[in-house]
Amino acid sequence: MSEGDQELRALMIRYQGGSLEAFQELYAQVAPGVRRYLLHLAAGSEIADDLLQETFLQMHRSRAAYNSNYAVKPWVFGLARNVFLMNRRAARRWAKVHESREDLPEFPVLPEADRLGSQDEIRRSIACLAPDQAEALLLHHEWGFSFEEIAGMLGISAAAARARASRGMADLRVALNSLQRARA
């Protein structure tokens, strides 16, 4: 268990005990990453900010459901994914999700791919990947989740999570290489 994770678990336990400060600290540490993840899931739609609030509201309502045997970040990211999927199911929101903005979502550029193209090219190439591959790729390489943690969030095996991330990275390389060749 990493030091950061230990700190988050301690915060979560304090929050379950009724500490508002613990919630604020938890929000400060987790919300930026969760927001970027939701932006990725919602394809840059402005609904991501609503979903972020919804995620923390759900977390609050179900804070008793957290068990300190789980790492906090995967739990909250899993919850965010859950909130996204539940909201997508609600037809009235589905339309909003597709009202994506003109600019690309501000999900991050992978350090591994940084040398292969400009930030914009990398973002565009990630956006073109199969959604499940892009999700596994970003969860592992950007947010640093282990394949076991990704498996628990997505309901797949760790091997499948590894395969998705690896295929995603391979496809990303191919896409960026062809972009480079086209430029040359």
Next chain:
Amino acid sequence: MMDRSPKPPEALMRAIAQDLRPVRPSPQPLQLALRMVPLALLVSSVILLAIGLRHDLGILGPLLGWGASAAQFVLAIVLVWIAAHESTPAGRLPRQMVYLAAAAACLVVVFVTLLTFSTSPANAPLLRVPPRVNEMLRVSPWIMGFACGIGSTVAGGILVLFFSWVFRNSLATRPTMAGALYGAGAGLAINAGWRVACPVSTPWHALGAHGAAIIATAILGALIGRFLGNRRLHIGGRRS
């Protein structure tokens, strides 16, 4: 250092500050699943006391009599354990495992039913009731099937309601699936006790009545899971 840290929006803070009572952390999935054991045993004991043990338990032997029921009971705990995992955002199990467990539960019920019938093809309802009633049940076996189906569905329904309370804070991505799993677990646990009491071992009765009860409790669990999931979404949708 914390200056640039994002702060929760005002509305979110207000909602959270309104309800900050301390809560007890949820137990681990296995502990959650094991919580059903006392209630399932209690309900099964009431059934056994009311109906009595089947008369051919001696022919079946301890392995096919009690052992097969114990195996079904363990499988029921596994199904509820999987449902508890399915309800945890970071603890979901691979889909294949979920489907495998559901298929294993079906196969075990079918296998135990056929093995029981081949060992003791009892089809005469010998219950602790007046002979007239036993004769009526023998002539109209559908009454016995109906009674077993309804009885074990009601008994399983008690467990499903208990699980619905236990899983009321569930964060399942697929609440219907989680509900179906604990519903199937409840049905299987009750069937484990019911089959030691029911004197009829013909496959059509065991699968048609007892099997239908397991399916009914799974459907009941799925409906409650879906309702709870929708309610959660609805509550979320009400925010301003």
